[in-house]
Amino acid sequence: MTEPTTDSWDALLRQRGYRITPQRQLVLAAVNELQHGTPEEILTVVQRTAAAVNLSTVYRTLEVLQEVGVITHAHIGHGAPVFHALEEATHIHLVCEECGKVTSIDAAVARPFIEAMRDLVGFETDVGHVSIHGRCSDCQTAATHE
Amino acid sequence: MTEPTTDSWDALLRQRGYRITPQRQLVLAAVNELQHGTPEEILTVVQRTAAAVNLSTVYRTLEVLQEVGVITHAHIGHGAPVFHALEEATHIHLVCEECGKVTSIDAAVARPFIEAMRDLVGFETDVGHVSIHGRCSDCQTAATHE
DNA sequence: CTGACTGCAAAAGGTTTGCAAAAAG
DNA sequence: CTTTTTGCAAACCTTTTGCAGTCAG
Numbered sequence: 001m002t003e004p005t006t007d008s009w010d011a012l013l014r015q016r017g018y019r020i021t022p023q024r025q026l027v028l029a030a031v032n033e034l035q036h037g038t039p040e041e042i043l044t045v046v047q048r049t050a051a052a053v054n055l056s057t058v059y060r061t062l063e064v065l066q067e068v069g070v071i072t073h074a075h076i077g078h079g080a081p082v083f084h085a086l087e088e089a090t091h092i093h094l095v096c097e098e099c100g101k102v103t104s105i106d107a108a109v110a111r112p113f114i115e116a117m118r119d120l121v122g123f124e125t126d127v128g129h130v131s132i133h134g135r136c137s138d139c140q141t142a143a144t145h146e
Numbered sequence: 147m148t149e150p151t152t153d154s155w156d157a158l159l160r161q162r163g164y165r166i167t168p169q170r171q172l173v174l175a176a177v178n179e180l181q182h183g184t185p186e187e188i189l190t191v192v193q194r195t196a197a198a199v200n201l202s203t204v205y206r207t208l209e210v211l212q213e214v215g216v217i218t219h220a221h222i223g224h225g226a227p228v229f230h231a232l233e234e235a236t237h238i239h240l241v242c243e244e245c246g247k248v249t250s251i252d253a254a255v256a257r258p259f260i261e262a263m264r265d266l267v268g269f270e271t272d273v274g275h276v277s278i279h280g281r282c283s284d285c286q287t288a289a290t291h292e
Numbered sequence: 293c294t295g296a297c298t299g300c301a302a303a304a305g306g307t308t309t310g311c312a313a314a315a316a317g
Numbered sequence: 318c319t320t321t322t323t324g325c326a327a328a329c330c331t332t333t334t335g336c337a338g339t340c341a342g
Contacts, residue, residue: 014317017320017321018321018322019315019316019317019320019321019322020316020317021315021316021321021322021323023322023323024322038306039306039307040306052323052324053323053324054323054324054325055306055307056307056308056309056323056324056325057322057323057324059306059307059308060308060322060323061322074279075221075279078221078227078332079305079306080305080306094263094267094269094271096269097272097275103267103269105263105266105267109259109262109263109266110259112258112259113255113256113258113259116255117240117251117255117278117280120251120255121240121249121251121282121283122282122283122286123240123242123249123278123280123281123282123283124280124281124282124286125240125278125279125280126243126279126280126281129243129279129280130278130279132263132269132271132276133220133221133271133272133275133276134263134269134270134271134272134275135269135270135272136267136268136269136270137267137268137269140268140270160342163296164296164297165295165296165297165340165341165342166341166342167296167297167298167340167341169297169298170297184331185331185332186331198298198299199298199299200298200299200300201331201332202298202299202300202332202333202334203297203298203299205331205332205333206297206298206333207297226331
C-alpha cells in the first residue's frame with residue numbers, strides 16, 4: 001500500500017532535520033543485510049567497510065532510523081533486540097524457548113487476533129514487533145520421546 | 147484442568163531435590179503479591195521481611211521456581227522480565243511502546259491465532275509468555291491531537 | 293553430618309552519556 | 318560557519334558467577 005521507501009530513507013531523515021552520513025548509510029545497509037541483526041552484529045557488518053565506526057554510533061543510528069520509521073526492532077530473547085527494515089516487518093517471530101530457533105510467519109495469520117485487540121481494548125499492535133514464545137515443532141517431537 | 151498447586155509448591159521443589167528455604171518462600175510470596183514484578187521489585191518486597199536477602203538470591207530462586215513450573219516470566223520491555231504465578235498465566239500482555247503501560251487481556255482472545263500457528267508450523271505457544279507491543283488507546287488518542 | 297543454599301563482591305553483557313574533534317549542509 | 322554527528326572512554330544497569338560460610342534435611 002505504502003510506497004516502498006527504499007530510496008528515500010535519506011529524504012525521511014532530512015525532513016526531520018537529521019543529516020545523511022556514511023555511518024547511517026552503512027548501518028541501514030547492515031540492518032537490511034542481516035534481517036534480524038543485533039546491534040553488535042550490525043556493528044560487525046558495518047566495520048567490514050568502515051573499521052573505525054563505534055558501537056555507540058550504531059545504537060544512536062538505530063534509534064534515529066527507528067524514529068523516522070525506516071526500521072523496527074523486536075525483542076526475541078533475553079538479551080539483544082533485533083532490528084529489521086520496515087518492509088520486512090510484516091512477519092511475526094515465533095521464538096522457541098528450548099532451542100532458540102526463530103520461525104517467521106506471515107502477519108496475516110494474526111490479523112483477526114489483532115483486530116480483536118483493537119476492538120476489545122483499543123490497542124494498536126506493532127506487527128513487526130510481535131514475538132511469540134513457545135516450543136517449535138522439532139522440540140515438541142523431541143519432548144515426546146523423553 | 148490441572149490441580150492448583152498453590153499449597154504444594156514445596157513438594158514440587160523437594161521432588162526435584164531442591165530445599166525449602168525462607169528465601170524461596172518469600173520470593174514466591176512476592177511474585178504472587180506483585181503479579182507482574184521485576185526481579186528488583188521482588189527483592190524490595192522480600193526485603194520488607196528479610197532485609198539481608200540478596201538480589202542474586204532472587205535471581206537464582208526465580209530460576210528454580212520456573213524450572214519446577216511454579217512461575218513463568220514474560221518479556222514486556224527492554225530490560226525487565228516480569229514474573230507471575232502459573233495460575234495467573236492465562237492472560238496476554240499488551241505493552242504500550244509509548245507510555246509503557248501494560249494491559250492484560252484474556253488469553254482466550256488469542257486462541258484462534260494460537261491454533262493457526264500450531265496448524266501452520268507446529269508451533270506450541272507459551273501463552274503466559276506472550277507480550278504484544280504497540281500503542282494503547284490513550285496514546286493513540288494523544289497522537290491524533292499532535 | 294553433607295550437600296544445597298546464601299550473601300558478598302567482582303565480572304560480564306548490553307546500553308547510555310559527556311565531551312572535544314570532525315563532518316554535513 | 319553553524320549545528321549535528323562521531324569516536325572514545327567512562328558510567329550505568331541488569332544479570333551472572335566464584336567462593337566461603339551457613340543451613341536444611
